[in-house]
Amino acid sequence: MTTRPLIFTDIDGTLLDHFDYSFSHAIEVIEALNERQIPIIANTSKTFAEMTKLQQTVGFNSPFISENGAVIYIPIGYFAQQPEDTFTQGYYWVKEFSQPREYWLKLLNEQAQAFKNDFVGFSSLSVEELCELTDLSPDNAKLALVRHYAEPLLWKGDETSKQAFIKLMTSVGAHTLQGGRFLHVGGDTDKGKAMKWLADVYTKQYGTPVTTVALGDSGNDNAMLEAADIAIQIKSPTHEFPTLTTNKKTIKSTEYGPKGWAECINKTLLSSSVESQNNPLSSEGA
Ligand SMILES: [Mg+2]
Structure with a gap:
């Protein structure tokens, strides 16, 4: 066959x-x-x-x-x-x-305060800021911001703090995934x-x-x-x-x-x- x-x-x-x-x-x-x-x-x-x-x-x-x-x-x-x-x-x-994005945003807000200067999440980025980070056109950046299941983060801290953050988020049930430009926080998907x-x-x-x-x-x-x-x-x-x-x-x-x-x-x-x-x-x- x-x-x-x-x-x-x-x-x-x-x-x-x-x-x-x-x-x-x-x-x-x-x-x-x-x-x-x-x-x-x-x-x-x-x-x-x-x-x-x-x-x-x-x-x-x-x-x-x-x-x-x-x-x-x-x-x-x-x-x-x-x-x-x-x-x-x-x-x-x-x-x-996966659970919806709101669930992960709430978890980040509740659990990751110690890292709040180490990353910028999509939810707090404007279209203009995303354009600068990615070279996306404003129209495409607008579409990229409408996420339903996970939160991408731009990591600004060092590698040590990133690893500590990943450990913390994993311990509270989140899953992290490093993409080309962003660290994604969401479900076990x-x-x-x-x-x-x-x-x-x-x-x-x-x-x-x-x-x-x-x-x-x-x-x-x-x-x-x-x-x-x-x-x-x-x-x-x-x-x-x-x-x-x-x-x-x-x-x-x-x-x-x-x-x-x-x-x-x-x-x-x-x-x-x-x-x-x-x-x-x-x-x-x-
Ligand atoms: Mg790729």
């Missing part, structure tokens, strides 16, 4: 360039995947508001995983049946993995758990096994990369490749960001030499 590939991809620094947020180098490959009906599922720290805009820009109509695995949005009707344990919200079936849940839904709905191919550039992608059948690490201009703990096939890109994305998808899923060897990853009918 052939397996069907599913691509789970980080967005910032992976599908989008770290500096200019462009995905132009990946367009041809995205089109080739669309032709083969291989789903591309964003798995990102980005918000619902950012992702709905990006899905339109990139031309994705697949489900997406938002806020570091805290929530999955599946377009209504994407599967023949509404997946179990989801609820309907707007145009989406929604699967949640990660991109890997959400990916596994969604891959199971695909398996049930397709009635065939799936092969998960995951792409990411940062430490917050490790859980996804380690849980994937094929892990692809995208080279970053700002840091080394994070260390993965996995026995499965791992590929490292030689190019940065979207160029590396295209390079590795080409190598793994699209190159004719791979297909001619009867690659089990070829999409159904290919």
Whole structure:
């Protein structure tokens, strides 16, 4: 029986360039995947508001995983049946993995007073301040601030205070995750758990096994990369490749960001030499 590939991809620094947020180098490959009906599922720290805009820009109509695995949005009707344990919200079936952001803001306020000069949370940032920190446009910064499940922090203190803070927050039931620019405080969620849940839904709905191919550039992608059948690490201009703990096939890109994305998808899923060897990853009918 052939397996069907599913691509789970980080967005910032992976599908989008770290500096200019462009995905132009990946367009041809995205089109080739669309032709083969291989789903591309964003798995990102980005918000619902950012992702709905990006899905339109990139031309994705697949489900997406938002806020570091805290929530999955599946377009209504994407599967023949509404997946179990989801609820309907707007145009989406929604699967949640975390308490709401308000819960984590309250916890930070109650527990982390000793560190209040060491970080700035998104909740206290203005659109202008976020623009300065991230090079996002004002419109995109506005969308980035509308978070529902976790609080990203810009760490201003030193590494020692950061580790003490992480220890404290962990002891009161919060989970921390270092992204490309921000330290996220929220529920015990990660991109890997959400990916596994969604891959199971695909398996049930397709009635065939799936092969998960995951792409990411940062430490917050490790859980996804380690849980994937094929892990692809995208080279970053700002840091080394994070260390993965996995026995499965791992590929490292030689190019940065979207160029590396295209390079590795080409190598793994699209190159004719791979297909001619009867690659089990070829999409159904290919
Ligand atoms: Mg990234």
